[in-house]
Amino acid sequence: MNISLLGLQARHPSAPAHAAPALQALSLQLVAGEQVAIIGPSGAGKTTLLQVLACAQRPTQGVVQLGGQDPWRLSAGALRRLRGQLFLAPQVPPLPPRQRVVTSVLAGRLPAMGWLASLRSLFYPSDIPVAYEALRHFDLDDKLFERVDRLSGGERQRVGLARALLAPASLWLIDEPLSALDPMRARLAMTALVGLARARQTTLVATLHQVDMALAHFDRIIGLRDGQLAFDLPSAQVSRERLAQLYDQHEHELRGDAGPVADTPPAEPLPAVMHCR
Structure with a gap:
């Protein structure tokens, strides 16, 4: 799916009225089938950008076109069909x-299924081998029949990524997919995600704090800072000097001092929030 942003401005829904927009005058072009990593310090606007691309947040200014369509000029039915072509993790x-x-x-x-088939799938899962294969890409096939609340945070994160492989989407929007993974599983997940997107010619936009992973797996890197475009370059041209400037005052994020969240079971199940589109 082609993506075109022109003069995009967006404000986080919970931000006070006097706060600066999370995204300011952002213009980008992505061609269908391209895989792009978005990096930048915390508060740069990375997650807000994914929310706008997922048609989950309306921009306050500017133009958004997904596959040649402006989502906010579509009828309710057409917008629903467009959202069915998007997958947000x-x-x-x-x-x-x-x-x-x-x-x-x-x-x-579910976006490609009728209401009756969707309801039936909740009680009688079909195509179990397909789910098994999707999980296998993320080293999680042994958890096929486990309950979600018995998984660690990292395992739940990988289940969310496996869902993308089954979605009838031409655009994958992946927010910090490695935040709860150890280095080995992070490399495995990134290799699977980017490799499958390329093989399927699916457009992939992923936000990452792990700069080394972004440089290793993506051909194009977009740097955001304070809601603005800092650079848009082939990965081979992203120098240490550019990264130091991008993460100025946030050197600990560039170094990765915080490290990945331990892939261990949580103390208690987290509540689930369902988003219906």
Whole structure:
């Protein structure tokens, strides 16, 4: 799916009226089938950009075109169909705690299913081998019939990524997919995600704090800072000097001092939030 942004401005929904917009005068062009990493310090506007691209947040100014369509000029039905072509994987995936992993993964197909088939799939999962194969890409096939609330944070994050492989989407929007993964599983997840996107010619936009992963797996890197475009370059041209300037005053993020969140079970299940489109 082609993406065109012109003079985009967007404000975080919870931001006070006097706060600066999360995105300011942002213009970008992505061609269908391209894979792009977005990097930048915390508060740069990376997640807000994904929310705008997912048609989950309306910009306050500027033009957004997805596949040649302005989402906010479409009828309700046409907007719903466009959203069915998009897959947004938030940093914390909204997975129902008591649901089986196989059901959560197969839910990626819901936009292409009718109401009756969707309801049936909640109780009688079909295409179990397909779910197994999607999980296998993220070293999670042994958790096929586990309950979601028995998974660690990193395992839940990988279930959210596996859903993308089943979604009838031409645009994957992935927010911080490695935040809860150890280095080995982070490399495995990134290799699978980018490799499959390229093989399927799916447009992939991923936000990453792990700069080394972005440079290793993506051909194009977009740097955001304070809601503005700092650079848009081939990965081979992203120098240490540019990164130092991008992360000025945020050197700990560039170094990755915080490290990945331990891939261990949480103390108690987290509540699930479902987004219907």
